[in-house]
Amino acid sequence: MNLFTLSWAYIRNRKLNTFLNTLLLALGVGIVVYLLVITTQLQNKMQANAKDINLVVGAKGSPLQLILCSIFHIDNPTGNIKLSDANKIASNKRFVKKAIPLALGDSYQAFRIVGTNQLYPEHYSCQLANGKWWHNVMEATIGSEVARQSGLKVGDTFHSSHGLDGSEDNRHEEQTYKVVGVMKPSETVMDRLVLTSIESIWAIHEHHEAAAMPVIPIGPSTKHTEEHHDTTSQEDDREITALLLTFSNPMATLMMPRMINSQSNLQAASPAMEIVRLFDLFGVGADVIEYFAYVIILIAGLSIFIALYNALKERQYDLAIMRTLGASQNKLFTHIILEGLLLAAFGGICGLLLGHGAVELTSALLDQTSQVSFKGWQFLTEEYYIFAGVLGVGLIASLLPALQTYRIDISETLAT
Amino acid sequence: MFQLTGIRYNYTTTHTLSFPDWTAAQGDRWLLTGVSGSGKTTLLHMLAGLRQPTQGTAIIAGTNLYTLSGNKADQFRGQNIGLVLQKPHLLSVLTVEENLLLTQYMAGLPQNKQRIAEVLSILSVLEKRKSMPHQLSQGQAQRISIARAVLNLPKLILADEPTSSLDDVNCMRVLDLLETQAAACGATLVIATHDARVKNRIANHLHLESVQTVLGTL
Incomplete structure (x- = not known):
């Protein structure tokens, strides 16, 4: 038993809610990763093909x-x-x-x-x-x-x-x-x-x-x-x-x-100019989808926040009990933050897999008919930043509920 | 074992409870009685360090409780004080065994499944080890909460109305368990109750008078 398993037990207990949070995050992250991987690989490939041709x-x-x-x-x-x-x-x-x-x-x-x-x-x-x-x-x-x-x-x-x-x-x-x-x-x-x-x-x-x-x-x-x-x-x-x-x-x-x-x-x-022009053309569409994905991630963050905030009322007694067992206020704070981070990390990992899986699928569908092919399981450094960003969303979403734990009066809670 | 002196608690500026000085030896059994509103729970919570009095000191197991910092006080409580509440209130997302592992973890003690099995079998609920709290009967759940209170071998066990929601058979069984478990770990036992069934069993009584309102400044 530690704070991880404890937080995980609460996440596991809210199955539907966890499913929704994970789905939203995975979808948002998946789209961002998909666009990132596709455009990066396309651009790299195009540049490799156009190399040194002026x-x-x-x-x-x-x-x-x-x-x-x-x-x-x-x-x-x-x-x-x-x-x-x-x-x-x-x-x-x-x-x-x-x-x-x-x-x-x-x-x-x-x-x-x-x-x-x-x-x-x-x-x-x-x-x-x-x-x-x-x-x-x-x-x-x-x-x-x-x-x-x-x-x-x-x-x-x-x-x-x-x-x-x-x-x-x-x-x-x-x-x-x-x-x-x-x-x-x-x-x-x-x-x-x-x-x-x-x-x-x-x-x-x-x-x-x-x-x-x-x-x-x-x-x-x-x-x-x-x-x-x-x-x-x-x-x-x-x-x-x-x-x-x-x-x-x-x-x-x-x-x-x-x-x-x-x-x-x-x-x-000029190949260089035309590649830029091409990416400008379909870049607009990609940008719109990407902003849409960020909105989904934001909603996922909101969903995590609401889940934790609502659960806090039901869990007030649980948290008071933990205090009687010797848990410090900081420990309860960490416990709630950890729950947000775990949810975010889980959704983020699902999103990465979803995005790369979609690239792999795209590649499989394109392979027979097109000159273009993609590698689904090639990971980019930008994905670390995306993942860090997702953890940031989880942190922010759980911050307010976690701070609320400091305001719980154990004696009052247990007496009711 | 503990010594309370000059404890006063202000609910509001005009509503103050003052409690009699109270000293108990290690291994003593005490009954804390009084009508509702006389401050039984408040006193018990102050004894557990869950609430700070406005005035007064509490020396528990040689430690001046109210001078400890937040984290220290939490740790002291986790390691030295076992609490039994009116309702068992186990954490519903954890199994019985996980609830007890949490009790060791939160007190900062090593996690020991053998000790857990030992306590559960003494309370004859070992077979419920892997059950979720909602799968337990009320009596079983209350026994698990006693297991939680005695698991870390506390020096002081505080029970707040542990029998009020139980029938006669279970009431006596819970009292038996509390007494034998307190004796087994040499702990001082304090039971706060207005349950008449309990009164004849324990010799030491501290009776709190009904609401003591003091007007004006003190």
Whole structure:
């Protein structure tokens, strides 16, 4: 027997009340934790995916769409840009450190197929789990998630389909991809991509000359650096979807977007700016829900206060008895405070579990259909503060009832 | 064992009770009688340190009770004084055994389930150890409250109308228990009562006169 077990006995005795308090607190804390974990993981993931990419060049349209499409691969392209235009930008040695071309449009089982060069996986420090990087036309190196979910292994072949929804209706039956490598998990968007050469994408869409297609170098530092004289004439008709740029010079941040946007058929979008804009957009909704959650927590605190305050009248005799048994006034004070803290802690723990459970559930529901995934059991330091705040609510809620114990006249109480 | 001198208690500025000086030896049994309103309960509570008199001193087991600080007085009461009230009033959220563990804990004494079992079996309610108070009969509950009063081997047992709500059989049984338990731990026993059934059993009486009102300043 100690003050903990004593307080716990009273909490246990008020089952319905305790249930209500716990439910309210758990709900409030759960929502706050859920929003916190989701936005933090989303932001971290987005930042990891956008890392060091200063600018995305693509066809005119919504800049947010261009970013969502080219960096996170969760939207459709705004259109295509001419390879010659892209090459012009990529060869701007003064500003451009690295230029990664992307050719999008096809997918396999809802996993996007990206025509690109070796710089792309290198940018995310991807490594091979087995096999090799793609080299020839219609070779593909696949991400770890793609391999896990589709069951593709090195040596397997597959057909791509048009679009991003993975439907079988728009299958490109004429051309067959061959898996030559599987990447190690990198916790980036790479895990969910099928990488191939740009020539493969071209080959599928202009299949009549695919086999004869020469390898075209794009950007200043691709691996295929040999020049092919006979290709210059063809370059004008060739198109890619977007170009990811890293700058070599801070001046570029000012100069490049203006330079690119002045060309009528191109637009430049900054991932950093668009991510901020995106979070501003759905941040408003999240804020409203979060304030709502704080109101619930406040009501939970009020509910704890009312429970303790009301119980105090019934417990006056119990408390007087404890005094006759030798309990000091401070001990009774601590006893009531402890009850508030225990209730708050119990509700808080349930809330943490609820929030993380909801994240895990969200992740399980999203996993099959989306590029986004969450980790439910990853805890953040902010949650300590939330928990401390909840204990604070319990403390404040029990303070007044606890102070009331000092005013109990034992002799009067026992005499009635 | 205890010695009360010059005890006066002001209810209001015009309504004052003054009590006779009273001395008892260790192991004595006393009956405190008087009509309702004569201050039996007030005196008993002052003897237990639950209420401070306006004037006067109480030396209990060699300790000057009213000079102790709050916490010290609480601890002294927990360790030296056992209280039996008119109604048993066990804590309803705890089992019988937990109620008694609480009695040891609140007095700042080590918790000893063996001692609890011993007392409960003497009072023949051992089988109720794990029961909740609402599962007990009135007689059983009163016996548990006696167990609570004697558990810490107090030097002084104070009983306030312990028999008034009991039938004759239970009344005698409770008195037997109080007397034997007080004797077993060598405690001084004081029973405040207006119950005529009790009067013949105990030799030492302190009779409080009816309301003593003193007007004006003293």
